Amino acid sequence: MDMRDKIKERLGSKIIEWKEDSSKRIYFTIDKKDIFKIAEFLFKELGLRFSTASGVDTPSGFEILYHFSFDKAGQFYSVRVLLEDKLHPEIDSIAPIFPGAEWIEREIWEMLGINFVGHPNLRRLLLSEDWPQGQYPLRQDYKL
Amino acid sequence: MSHKVIVPIGPYHPLQDEPEFFQLYVEGEKVVDIDITIGYNHRGIEKVAESKHFDQVAFLVERICGICSSSHPYAYVLAVEDILGREVNVVPERALYIRTIIDELQRIHSHLLWLGLAGHFIGYNTVWMWAWKYREPVLDMFEMITGNRNNYAMFKVGGVRRDIRDEDVPVLKKALDELVPAVNMFRGAVMDDPVIKARLKGVGVLTKQQAIDWCVLGPTARASGVNIDVRRDEPYGVTDRVNWNVIVEKDGDIFAKTVVRILELYESISMIRQCLDKMPKGAIDADVKDIPPGEGIGRVEAPRGECFHYIKSDGTNQPIRHKIRAPSFMNVASNKVACVGGTISDAAITLAAVDPCYCCTERVAVINKPDNKKIMNGWDLIKLSQEKTNRLKQEWENARTE
Numbered sequence: 001m002d003m004r005d006k007i008k009e010r011l012g013s014k015i016i017e018w019k020e021d022s023s024k025r026i027y028f029t030i031d032k033k034d035i036f037k038i039a040e041f042l043f044k045e046l047g048l049r050f051s052t053a054s055g056v057d058t059p060s061g062f063e064i065l066y067h068f069s070f071d072k073a074g075q076f077y078s079v080r081v082l083l084e085d086k087l088h089p090e091i092d093s094i095a096p097i098f099p100g101a102e103w104i105e106r107e108i109w110e111m112l113g114i115n116f117v118g119h120p121n122l123r124r125l126l127l128s129e130d131w132p133q134g135q136y137p138l139r140q141d142y143k144l
Numbered sequence: 145m146s147h148k149v150i151v152p153i154g155p156y157h158p159l160q161d162e163p164e165f166f167q168l169y170v171e172g173e174k175v176v177d178i179d180i181t182i183g184y185n186h187r188g189i190e191k192v193a194e195s196k197h198f199d200q201v202a203f204l205v206e207r208i209c210g211i212c213s214s215s216h217p218y219a220y221v222l223a224v225e226d227i228l229g230r231e232v233n234v235v236p237e238r239a240l241y242i243r244t245i246i247d248e249l250q251r252i253h254s255h256l257l258w259l260g261l262a263g264h265f266i267g268y269n270t271v272w273m274w275a276w277k278y279r280e281p282v283l284d285m286f287e288m289i290t291g292n293r294n295n296y297a298m299f300k301v302g303g304v305r306r307d308i309r310d311e312d313v314p315v316l317k318k319a320l321d322e323l324v325p326a327v328n329m330f331r332g333a334v335m336d337d338p339v340i341k342a343r344l345k346g347v348g349v350l351t352k353q354q355a356i357d358w359c360v361l362g363p364t365a366r367a368s369g370v371n372i373d374v375r376r377d378e379p380y381g382v383t384d385r386v387n388w389n390v391i392v393e394k395d396g397d398i399f400a401k402t403v404v405r406i407l408e409l410y411e412s413i414s415m416i417r418q419c420l421d422k423m424p425k426g427a428i429d430a431d432v433k434d435i436p437p438g439e440g441i442g443r444v445e446a447p448r449g450e451c452f453h454y455i456k457s458d459g460t461n462q463p464i465r466h467k468i469r470a471p472s473f474m475n476v477a478s479n480k481v482a483c484v485g486g487t488i489s490d491a492a493i494t495l496a497a498v499d500p501c502y503c504c505t506e507r508v509a510v511i512n513k514p515d516n517k518k519i520m521n522g523w524d525l526i527k528l529s530q531e532k533t534n535r536l537k538q539e540w541e542n543a544r545t546e
Contacts, residue, residue: 022230024378025441049372050359051443052474054454054467065454067441074378076441100359103477104469126183137191144191 003070006046007077011038017080024073027065029080032091035066038079039094039101042068048077050100055108057140058082062089062114083114093119111138166479166495173487178480193466198224198301198435201463205453206295208470211257214250215446216468217299218243219453222380222442224301224435227457231380234430239303241423244381246289246298247444248412248419252323253282254447255405255412258496259330262402265493266343267530271333278326281319288312303429313420320413327409334402339537344399348482348494351396358478361471362449363404364497368396374445386418398497435461446471489528 004026008015017029030038042048048068056063061084068077083089093116095102105116106125113136116122124131136142165184169177189208193201205216225231232240256279263271283293289308290296298304308316334340350360355368365372373390375383388411393400437459443452449471456465483494 021226021438021440025226027439049356051450052452052467052469054465056456056465067452067454069377069450071372071377078441098357098359099480100357100474100477103473124183126186128183137188142191144195 003046003073003075003077007042010041014038024075025078026075027078027080029082032081032083035079035081036092036094036097039066040097042077042079043098046070050098051076053101053104053108055112055114055138057112057138060084061086062112064091064108064114066094089114090117091115092117093122095119110136112136113139168483168488168491170488173489175483175486175488175491178483180476180479182476190466190468193463195462197461198457198463201466202299202301203297205468206297206299208468210294211254212250212446212448212451212470213295214246214298215444215451216453216470218247218380218444219442219446219451220455220466221299221301222444223440223453223455224442224457226440226442227435227438227455228301228432228440234432235303236427236430237424238307238426239428239430240381241419242289242304242306242308242428243299244383244386245308245416245419246286246296246304247381248415249282249285249289251412251447252409253279253286255409256282258405258447259402262398262493262496265496265526265529266340267533268340271330274326275330278323281323285316285319288315300429301435302432303427305429307428308420308423317417317420320417323413324410327406327413330409331406334406339533339540341399342536342540343533344402344493345395345397347398347490348486348497349395349397350478350482352394354478354481355396358481359474360449360478361474362445362447363401363408364449364475364478366391367393367400367404369394372450374443374450378443380444382419382422383415385422386415388415398493401497435459448472448475488525489532492525492529 008018011030014030014034015028016031019027021027043050048070051067051069053064053066056065061082064081064083066079066081068079069075070077081091083091091114093105095105095116096118102119102121103125105119106122108114109116109122110124110127165181167179167181168175169179189204193204196204202217202220205220206213208216222231225234228234256275260272260275260279263269263275286296287293289312290298290306298306350364350368352369355365355370360368360370361372369392371390371392374380376390391404391407391411393404435457437457439454439456441452441454443450451471452469454465454467455463458464479495482497483491486494
């Protein structure tokens, strides 16, 4: 069975939107409360490789893309989550599933100010210790 | 774990050494924990990229790393070309070949650089000198093609900036031919030397499951039996039109990582030769004008693993988001498992084995766990590592004479 069919069949109605830019780039949107289960399913059951995550500050909220790579077919499955609450953005951490996600969540936490609930070690990674609290350089309202 | 503040060793000089700070927690000889601090070299390039137009960003990302300085612009232009369609639909044939040649030349110079430093860390300074000596002609090849020994400025959206002249092709081929005996020598020096085997086998092991869980990439993953290589999994340039093999080892120790890198040198040399033979004539640039709104992902197999770029465009001439993930970001984190449990004399080479961008070990501070006292710095560690090699050499000599 094709990987995309496996994902579609298992996740069913949890997929809010499914978008294929090409046969190699598949983006799908889910609700933020499902991220832990879905990341576990993609990583542990389907054996996809976690490549990285990227946070974007958009007008409608913070968007996080979790990029999973299916290396056998050269495909990227990017799971999109929208955090609409811009004042207190929060999402479950996926680092307890596999340690490879620890650093990138720390980076998004300090750069965009998104709180990862359940992260084992949420502290600064790239910014220096004297960087002012509450300033998030990758937000759109942060001007250089 | 103690949160005592530790004064980092050596001056922070981002131009000379790449600053990373490892704190090793040791009990006697044994490393029991490690704390990794990075970010000293964080220059906010992702943020800067959001204020540059698409042409400028290629130059900007080239400056992320001086060693793999073609991987970042390559991954970036692939991400932009992903918005436009696929690379093969956008870029002229000849440019695809030139891109692969540059990418593979860079792998050769980077692996030789690592080999030299690894040799230095375990006390084989001859390997160090020779590896860097044979790296020079590779840089000369770069200079011949691009005009630069580093930061080649070759990549642009839709093609490459400079052509390879016909009269240069035989010179390049000759230089590649001369490189093969040197690689043969390194293969012999590393794979047949009993002392190096004794020194590196079973040291700094990253098991396959650990490699998967820590999402490591490139030679670090392939040495642990994880069969991934972007060049095969999602071909770019002409990596699917030339013959080559993905090198996979299964032991996961430093010896396996060394073997993977040395054998990859042969594959890269062969790929460049085939590219030079097959390269068609024609344009090298598609002259792309506008970038439509959308999002794209580009990735290439940098010498250290998958280099990832994500671009979001809103139809203006600047990206609104540019996410960059270099392979070392995943690989360095895995030191947490590769280092712990080993002895302190193996720490320098283990930390260096993922090729984290080399001189980071200069910033190692060793802390004796019971009283949290700092007892060593990075140079002491390298010395310890070299002493262990000498001890093994001596044992080997003794065994032979008996």
